[in-house]
Amino acid sequence: MSSLLCMESNDVRMIGIHGIAGIGKTTLAKGIYNQIAHQFEGASFLSNVAEVKEHRGSLKLQRQLLADILGEKIARISNIDEGISLIKKTLCSRKVLIILDDVSALTQLEFLAGSRHWFGSGSRIIITSRNKHLLDVLEVDGLYEVQKLKSEEAFKLFSLYAFEADHDDGFWELSGRALNYCDGLPLAVKVVGGYLRNKTELEWEDELLKLTTVGQITVQYVLRLSYDRLEHTEKDLFLDIACFFRGKDSDSVGRILDSCNFSAIGMKVLKDCSFISILDNKIEMHGLMQQMEWEIIRRESPGQPGQRSRLWNPEDVHAVLTQKTEKILRIPGLAVLRMSNKAVNPPKDEGCRGRNEEFFEEGRK
Ligand SMILES: Nc1ncnc2c1ncn2[C@@H]1O[C@H](COP(=O)(O)OP(=O)(O)OP(=O)(O)O)[C@@H](O)[C@H]1O
Ligand SMILES: [Mg+2]
Incomplete structure (x- = not known):
């Protein structure tokens, strides 16, 4: 990998890391980041780029990139083009290290690292992806395939x-x-x-x-x-975490779960089985696990979100709460999410009590 990075060169180099799901691309990229970030004028590690779907998410990533490198909070970026101009203007004279982790489409790069010319000489852009073809199309300067463990x-x-x-x-x-x-x-x-x-x-x-x-x-x-093979209550807890609590503060999640009579033992079992981990007091879970959990819930009722046990997708929450085409009383978990410029408020329905209220409280924070 160090020969691909070619640290002595003043060129801007783009390096691709590829390999199948769960093989260790993110782990390797983090290791490299920790080892070499100090050699740059600024560095940023953008995780799970593929998970960012909406316009707002793209702006958030642009803001994070700039904030990481400048070491200060970035005021609002109103649109993607403004973000691109700002990135170019700010970074073209800086030697930076940028890791774009888990990229699944070229469009995800266009607003973060559209060209090598955006960055100062000596910069390194590392892109991890499950898709080698994407890295070939990008014509990266070096390509590394993560191998299975010996x-x-x-x-x-x-x-x-x-x-x-x-x-x-x-x-x-x-x-x-x-x-x-x-x-x-x-x-x-x-x-x-x-x-x-x-x-x-x-x-x-x-x-x-x-x-x-x-x-x-x-x-x-x-x-x-x-x-x-998990117990019923552990499965429930795992599904809740996948839908509502990934990346959230573990203490506040603990308080919410306590009030819903979920035992701390369940959390320990999930940690012991490596389903979840706690890093910097945040609950982390591998993307593949979350996708598996989402699919389990989607299959409860593929065509009718209102019949599922949990709703977390803003469109589904909005459709179910506003169109009133389906009863929401049996949904034990709902995520409160702000969609573009309209907030989805908790239902006023008297029957909708218990865990929902806790989740709404969490959503307001
Ligand atoms: N060399 C390694 N030694 C020990 N654990 C590892 C190693 N590589 C990866 N892991 C562990 O394996 C799991 C999957 O690794 P990682 O998230 O890096 O995979 P990935 O290739 O990025 O997967 P995805 O394509 O889903 O993003 C993580 O829990 C990580 O801690
Ligand atoms: Mg990864």
Whole structure:
């Protein structure tokens, strides 16, 4: 990777990192960022670029990019073109490091890093993507494919999660079988390891037998399998976190969940299984997990959002609350989200109590 970065060169270089879902692109990009950011006049790590869909989200990313590099809050940017001009004007004479993590379309780059000419000499722009073709079209100066974990690395990582130690003398053969199914995918290794922790040898055998019923393993399959094995209340908690609390402050989420009689044990189970993690007091969850959870809820009622157990998409919330075409009384969780210039207010319906009120309170903050 260091040869691709070619730090001694004064050119502006764009480097692409690609690989399948869950292989470690973001992890690698973070590692590089932490190692070299101090060598630049400013640096910014923009996460989950692909998740930004709307105009407002694009403006937010432009503001974050400028704020990270200038080290100060940026006043309003009223439209994307204004943001582009500001980025060009501010960064063309600065040596910067910019990481654009998880880019899925060229349009996502047009408003953040439309050309190498936007940045001062010596700048490095690192783009991670699952889509190699996108990086080819961009004609990046260097391309790096993240490889699956080698068996010793996978074993070390697995042991950390399955045994809370570097290695365990027992379970050798069983560990090897578990790792076969993880196929060197770090996310799968962590989830399977976490899931098998504290289980007996017989339980391991049982779980591994279930894995053998499928031919090809994918990280999505491993995640789903581990999700299916959770207790009912843990599943509920996980779904709530995926829909409403990803990236939120863990203390305030804890307070909300306490008032809804969710036990702290559930949170611990989700953490132990690597479904969630707490970083800087924020609840984090891998994007693939969130997508899996969203799909579970969408399938409850594909055509009728009002019949689902949770609503988080602003369009769905707005449609259900304003058109009154469907009853909202059975929806235990609703997200209050501000859509363009209109806010969606909590329903006045007397029957809509309990967890909704807590979520609305959270949404107002
Ligand atoms: N080399 C590694 N050693 C230990 N853990 C790793 C390693 N690489 C990745 N992981 C872990 O695997 C999980 C997935 O990694 P990461 O999020 O970087 O994947 P990704 O390729 O960015 O996935 P996506 O395409 O979904 O964005 C994370 O929990 C991360 O901590
Ligand atoms: Mg990633």
